Amino acid sequence: MSLLNFVDLVRPVRPALAKPIEIPPTPGTRRSIKKLLLPLFIQVGTTAQSVRADSTGFWRVGEDRHWLPRLVFRGGNETGEPVVRLAIFAGIHGDEPAGVHALVDLLQELEANPWLGRAYRIHIYPLCNPTGYEDGTRLSRSGKDLNREFWRGSLEPEVGIIERELLLNKFHGIISLHSDDTSDGLYGFIRGHTMTEHLMKPALAAAEAALPVNQARVIDGFHAVEGIVRTAYDGILSAPPGSTPAPFEIILESPHHAPMDLQRRAFVLALSEILRHYRRLISYAADI
Numbered sequence: 001m002s003l004l005n006f007v008d009l010v011r012p013v014r015p016a017l018a019k020p021i022e023i024p025p026t027p028g029t030r031r032s033i034k035k036l037l038l039p040l041f042i043q044v045g046t047t048a049q050s051v052r053a054d055s056t057g058f059w060r061v062g063e064d065r066h067w068l069p070r071l072v073f074r075g076g077n078e079t080g081e082p083v084v085r086l087a088i089f090a091g092i093h094g095d096e097p098a099g100v101h102a103l104v105d106l107l108q109e110l111e112a113n114p115w116l117g118r119a120y121r122i123h124i125y126p127l128c129n130p131t132g133y134e135d136g137t138r139l140s141r142s143g144k145d146l147n148r149e150f151w152r153g154s155l156e157p158e159v160g161i162i163e164r165e166l167l168l169n170k171f172h173g174i175i176s177l178h179s180d181d182t183s184d185g186l187y188g189f190i191r192g193h194t195m196t197e198h199l200m201k202p203a204l205a206a207a208e209a210a211l212p213v214n215q216a217r218v219i220d221g222f223h224a225v226e227g228i229v230r231t232a233y234d235g236i237l238s239a240p241p242g243s244t245p246a247p248f249e250i251i252l253e254s255p256h257h258a259p260m261d262l263q264r265r266a267f268v269l270a271l272s273e274i275l276r277h278y279r280r281l282i283s284y285a286a287d288i
Helices: 003-010 033-046 098-112 130-135 157-169 196-207 260-287
Strands: 051-061 064-074 084-089 120-125 173-180 187-192 222-225 248-255
Touching: 033 051, 033 064, 033 098, 033 130, 051 157, 064 098, 064 130, 064 157, 084 157, 084 260, 098 120, 098 173, 098 248, 098 260, 120 157, 173 260, 187 196, 196 248, 196 260, 248 260
Parallel strands: 084 120, 084 173, 173 248
Antiparallel strands: 051 064, 064 120, 187 248
């Protein structure tokens, strides 16, 4: 069944979305991508005017055919404001599903509060490592950590598809959602535009309503200040090298062992604050 047919199948259904329970796959079995994404596509069915779903590409691994889904949210723009293009990525590591689930909640938040998404065009890539998710592993089925492969001439199909999206769309901001099983609190990496830190600080402050911020001076091997890391690994999902103007780039990390509902809530609080604060910042810059 194609992605679009699947969306058509669930479009008439409007039940309350249950919070999924993550159960690691038993040896020899695979997680169901359809079950994972079903709440997201049901949500698309409830926001047909503002969200469309499609696929960015297909590839084969052995006998299996895989695809990388994309949803595009278009906020109302009656005021004639310039359209702000953002990209949000989740599931680049197959054993970190909290970000995928949080994007269901974000779409619900955008539907409930149209002002939040006003003038935004948000490209959502909810599952960037489908084979890793099926297998319950950080790596893709080819044995690669996809988040070390970007802009290095990688032959991994998932990486090539995402790089093409980044080159074509010239996003103003790029956000990635991850979960860290070595952290006891929220934190984030910042890169790109100089205003990025001014987005991350209020985002973490808002998310603290759900989970604490990691205040350690060293996080994941990097120097950190109040939960913010200013350096990162080579090869991570990022803007094309030499992008001009540079987009803001944020990586949000939830504590993997925290309850799933709290991780989801923390991500939505942080993302919502980024949307609010970025609009304020660009409005202020326009008035200078």
